[in-house]
Amino acid sequence: MSVTSVEKDPESLTMTVTADLDATVERAWQLWADPRQFERWWGPPGYPATVIDHDLRAGGRITFFMAGTDGEHHDSTWEVIAADPPRHLELRDADVDHDGRPNDGNAMTAMIITIDERDGGGAVMAIRTHFDSQAGMEEHLARGFEEGMRMVFSQIEAVLAGTPA
Amino acid sequence: MVVAKASDPGVDRIFHALADGTRRDILALAVGGRYSVSALAKRYPMSFAAVQKHVAVLEGAGLITKEQRGRERLVHTDVDTVQRARMVLNGIEELWRARVDRIDDLLATEKRTTGGKR
Numbered sequence: 001m002s003v004t005s006v007e008k009d010p011e012s013l014t015m016t017v018t019a020d021l022d023a024t025v026e027r028a029w030q031l032w033a034d035p036r037q038f039e040r041w042w043g044p045p046g047y048p049a050t051v052i053d054h055d056l057r058a059g060g061r062i063t064f065f066m067a068g069t070d071g072e073h074h075d076s077t078w079e080v081i082a083a084d085p086p087r088h089l090e091l092r093d094a095d096v097d098h099d100g101r102p103n104d105g106n107a108m109t110a111m112i113i114t115i116d117e118r119d120g121g122g123a124v125m126a127i128r129t130h131f132d133s134q135a136g137m138e139e140h141l142a143r144g145f146e147e148g149m150r151m152v153f154s155q156i157e158a159v160l161a162g163t164p165a
Numbered sequence: 166m167v168v169a170k171a172s173d174p175g176v177d178r179i180f181h182a183l184a185d186g187t188r189r190d191i192l193a194l195a196v197g198g199r200y201s202v203s204a205l206a207k208r209y210p211m212s213f214a215a216v217q218k219h220v221a222v223l224e225g226a227g228l229i230t231k232e233q234r235g236r237e238r239l240v241h242t243d244v245d246t247v248q249r250a251r252m253v254l255n256g257i258e259e260l261w262r263a264r265v266d267r268i269d270d271l272l273a274t275e276k277r278t279t280g281g282k283r
Contacts, residue, residue, distance in 0.1 A: 003265050006258045013184070017261040023272050031268055041267035127261065 004124075013131040021123045028115045028123040029086030032056070039064075047072065056083050061094060081110070089113040182226035187211075188219050191240070195229055198241035202231075205240065 007016040021028050031037050035051035043049040043066050051064040060080040067073050079094035092110040110130040118124045182188055187209060194200055194208070206216040220240060223229045231238045 002269055003262050006261070008258065015257060015261075017258070017265070019265045019268075021268065021272060022276070027272070031271075037271065040271050041264055044263060 014128060015131075016126060016128040018124065018126045020118055021125055023123050025115050025117055025123045026086045028125050031125075032089055032113060033085065035062075035064075042066075056080055056089075058082055062091070087115050178226040179228060182222050182228050185219070185222075187216075188223055191216075191219055191223060192228060192242050195240045195242040196244070198232070198239050200240050201237045202240060 002020045002022075003017060004020055005016070005018045007014075009015070031041065033056055035054040038054075039049050039051055042064075047066055047068040049064050049066050051062065053061055053063040055061055058080055060083070062078040062080065063076065065073060065075045077094045078091045081090035081092055083089050090110065090112050112128045112130075114126045114128075116124050183192075191205060194205065202217055202220050203213065205220065206213040209216055220229065224231065228243055230241050230243055232241055233239075
């Protein structure tokens with residue numbers, strides 16, 4: 001397992017996942033920069049992502065959809081806030097109405113990806129996800145629901161461990 | 166155990182309710198079901214009305230229930246609902262762990278087919 005830490009903060013609605021990768025920084029960048037690569041890991045088996053537009057420059061857009069064998073279909077549009085190859089990428093859900101609310105039923109989230117050399121070789125990738133709302137967290141999970149939930153049923157933590165006084 | 170459907174609109178209310186330190190504190194206190202709203206209010210440097218409002222948000226999310234005990238209405242944490250919120254967060258974590266697993270597979274497959282060169 002190459003995930004080295006997961007920090008969940010329900011208060012600030014962020015989650016940071018840090019992983020060690022057996023790859024160079026440039027290679028790790030390609031996971032995001034090459035749409036064919038991205039398609040191979042973003043969606044779970046049976047619910048893959050298909051990239052339509054992919055302009056990885058500040059102000060550019062990435063659009064893709066996820067489609068399941070059960071007819072489920074989910075569109076996503078991201079705005080590229082910053083792209084500094086091969087170490088720094090900021091993406092934000094882009095399809096919003098004039099109040100800044102998502103108008104496509106998508107959750108409003110932002111992701112900040114940083115990639116660095118790892119001491120001793122390989123790369124460290126950190127993905128910090130900001131959820132716009134509690135509903136955003138729920139939406140994010142809904143897209144990977146089957147996959148995400150299946151594994152946690154047996155490992156619920158102590159009920160109030162996450163709600164300290 | 167009640168399993169949270171991510172499409173359940175109640176999950177949104179649960180996270181909203183949990184996104185406040187006072188409310189999380191109230192939840193922890195109310196596990197034993199020994200506090201009334203007025204007893205809770207005495208513990209915080211805020212008005213009774215403010216505490217009552219926090220309790221109402223928690224109640225609206227299904228995180229606590231109130232029960233009549235003699236002349237008092239006692240506040241009681243609903244443990245099942247608190248579990249649902251944690252499951253949603255844990256689910257998101259698993260989503261990312263699975264993504265990283267797929268990235269690992271991708272990198273490993275490539276190494277095998279290209280002899281590590283790229």
